[in-house]
Amino acid sequence: MAATTYDRPPVRLQTHPTHYKHWKLSVSPDGEIATLTMAVDPQGGERDGYELKLNSYDIGVDVELNDAVQRIRFEHPQVKAVVLTGGLDRVFCAGANIVMLRSSSHAFKVNFCKYTNETRLGLEDASRRSGIKFLAALNGTASGGGYELALACDEILLVDDRNSAVSFPEVPLLGVLPGTGGLTRITDKRMIRRDRCDVFSTIAEGIKGKRAVEWNLVDGLLPLSKWKEGVAERAKALAAKATTRKHEPVQLEAIEPECTPIAHGEKYTYTYVSVELDHATRVAKLTVTAPATCAQTRAEAVAQGTAWWIMRAMRELDDAVCRLRFNHLDIALVLVRCTGSAATLHTTDALLAGEDHGFVGEVQHLVRRVLKRVDLSAKSFYAVADGGTVWVGSFLEILLACDRSFVLVDDDAAVQFGITAANSGLYPMSNELSRLATRFLGTPDKVGQVLAAGTSFDAATADELGLATYAPDAIDWDDELRLAIEERCAFSPDALTGMEANLRFPGPETMETKIFGRLSAWQNWIFQRPNAVGARGALQCYGTPNRPEFDHLRT
Amino acid sequence: MAGIDYSQKIPNNVELSSDKRLQRALEEWQPNYIEWWKSMGPTDFNMNDVYLRTAVSVDADGWAHYGFVKMPEYRWGIFLEPQQAGRKIGFGDHMGEDAWQQVPGEYRNWLRRLIVTQGDTEPASVEQQRLLGHTAPSLYDLRNLFQVNVEEGRHLWAMVYLLHTYFGRDGREEAEELLQRRSGNADHPRILGTFNEPCEDWLSFFCFTMFTDRDGKFQLLTLAESGFDPLARTCRFMLTEEAHHMFVGQTGVGRVIERTCQVMKENPGQDVRKFGAIPMEIIQKYINFWSSSSTDLFGAEVSSNSANFFSAGLKGRAYEERYEEHKALDQTYSMERFLEGKLVHEDVALRNAMNEVLRDEYVKDNQKGIAYWNRICEKYENPFRFSLPHRRFNRKIGEYSAGRFDLEGHQISEHTWNQKVSEWLPTVEDKIYVKSLMKPVLEKGKIASWVAPPPKGVNDQPADYEYVKL
Known part of the structure; x- marks a missing residue:
């Protein structure tokens, strides 16, 4: 058996900004601020059978993000702050694409989540180790994985149009978890009270405006008319706090065996x-x-x-x-x-x-x-x-x-x-x-x-x-x-x-070990359970004519 | 039950005085509403007496009472259709269960979203139309504008009542924000795009009430089916008011057409512009613009939200009782989808196609309006015939927004679109011309050059009645 059949074509892990379908990487004239704009091509999914609507993502979108962050570190050494924002009107990012998840094998879902988690941790690593500061500029609603992406940044700004919110709709709508670090980061990084985390994680439409600031879900609000200049100002302030890196740009060539x-x-x-x-x-x-x-x-x-x-x-x-x-x-x-x-x-x-x-x-x-x-x-x-x-x-x-x-x-x-x-x-x-x-x-x-x-x-x-x-x-x-x-x-x-996952990480817990050892493990369990993936599970039913039917016994 | 208690600060037929907490909350919201009206409504007419109808009962016969009132003193109130004993949910997964008198916890957020989105359109249209009073073609039309405005205000009250009564603190906050968002405001615009476009001339106003308010009618029809009984009862009464708005639109555009027909008949072969009328072609372009923009309001062709709302019993189909089957579970809807630049035939799960099902009803209803206008042409033996553009034409929302389509719905290239667009949609010159006609005619019994007088007055009043005392 030389070849093994899988449910999907092989994942392509190498890319380059000239091939990006979903992100635009631009650097300010003075070179200090990079902007990563997410405008996912709905038809640009890695597989057939789903449309990446409303800036929802699949593995291809995340491979590009990971690539972009690597390139900022090596190819744009003068960059001190990175603005992550959405390129669609009133939408930042809707998170992982549900139809993609639903139609993926369990193994792929697990690998996908692990990779996206590593990419988010890569943002935090760039901040901590290289002193590159990340600003999530939420130009519209950030839901699920979209808000989780924002949580991986150093600071979060939300547009105050009386409509845009941050949200975790996973539990109420999909019967799964915000499993890309979301539950860990609201408690351990932003240190939001656990009862508020509980409330937030069950309101599908999320929380907006002043309450989002009061609960520390975001760091600040900006009205639409001050959006561009306000984001630029915050990015500058973050850049001023960044460590100065010094080296000649190094172009990353593709790794193809x-x-x-x-x-x-x-x-x-x-x-x-x-x-x-x-x-x-x-x-x-x-x-x-x-x-x-x-x-x-x-x-x-x-x-x-x-x-x-x-x-x-x-x-x-x-x-x-x-x-x-x-x-x-x-x-x-x-x-x-x-x-x-x-x-x-x-x-x-x-x-x-x-x-x-x-x-x-x-x-x-x-x-x-x-x-x-x-x-x-x-x-x-x-x-x-x-x-x-x-x-x-x-x-x-x-x-x-x-x-x-x-x-x-x-x-x-x-x-x-x-x-x-x-x-x-x-x-x-x-x-x-x-x-x-x-x-x-x-x-x-x-x-x-x-x-x-x-x-x-x-x-x-x-x-x-x-x-x-x-x-x-x-x-x-x-x-x-x-x-x-x-x-x-x-x-x-x-x-x-x-x-192996248990034995490899003895000793103290960190946010990282919690994300992989606790959050991911629970998520992977839920991904196997009929309440999520059974014929009438919530993930299976979402967006279809059917409503989920739960086995109400708690395990 | 049907009688309205006018002895109260807030007129109502919901026995508001028996719920002191709610009464207090709404009485606190009331001054903020009046403030909003005074600053964002038809501000320059706050002091004038206007001949308006006010609801005095929710019975089908004679609910409206006519009289002069200053608009900020209008008795905005809360009117629901009477509760039907033993009403059952008529569709979706909860079909046959008792209708909910309280919000089911499971659907609280969805319901709130539906109510907020509906509620947001009501004050938005008042804001969009706030300057039209200065260019009214007659006192009759001015009065109709204000009637529409105060009733949109009352519809806001209807939604705010539901938010205050059933949604706790969140509901009260949403009610506040309904007064804070502003049509076209750069910082906090109204939720739906169409409601941020200014309505700057009367031909646009007539088209808006014809096409955009008709979207409102169909949204209300779906909510009138809701398993959440207070919402259903509220929307059923709102529908009786909404009918007048579409009357203003359909007859308004009809009178513009009639005037042009008259001018053409009296002056064959001459440009109607010489006589201050609006050419048929320009009227058609306004129809094309407003009908396509309002068609967007029904949302995406294939929609998980629409499936969720139907399954949950929150939003049914218009006239649900006309369907034989109400679960819509194993059926499909056949549509032309627009995927990757091509029209593709596809059978979509019916519940996911509910937006399209509703759009079908809307298109049918619009066709009747077009037929009415063409009968006016026939009456004047004018060969021009109006038509409704295909639903794929000029879309900004949904699958067809990714391509270009002509008036018949055929896919065309960007190049062809650019060549033809000035024949299909109002050009800058068209708008300048229409605007040039917008001069107020506010003497009793007089009417502007570009519109025919109404066949009869409001509440059977004579043609020269002073509907607004200026």
């Missing part, structure tokens, strides 16, 4: 990343390689720009992981091998360490986001540390992101480990802890021991330090690995997804 058929599947080959898919065993082999030579100074890295290997490698890894998520649902397990030059990793991590408001800093933020994307993927990951693999610094972080690590302890096999600045808190997970601190939550001394282990150590030392789940020798290696792989692929995929 070469795809070649192999036995039982296909192979995607990028520059520093490759993925071999075997649909018979449902196992993917992912390899990331550090090149022999690299930029030695920040100036050289800046000169190389997007060709700087770590940036390219991480963008490739990001693309590979998203492809696995969206387009290869059958793959159960990803075997990760990191190879290449240890010296390159030491040099590169040293350049990436520390605070930097230029290009190098942006790359650091990119690495952090891509590693999080791995943490949040619903696939099993095994790090395979056999002969010739290199687990130094950023690559060691990849091992730590995996569910298990298999480390070959054999004198004839060279397995290199090493510590760099990347391992001591440069790349915290969603729980705000480093991967080492997360791993050794109960034995914090171990973190110091690992960090003190030096720039180069071997497999046996790694095992002693607690970095190996299994450390078989050469005699046992093949069998151990084969059994672990076969066993993993035999388990229930749902149970694995749930188990």
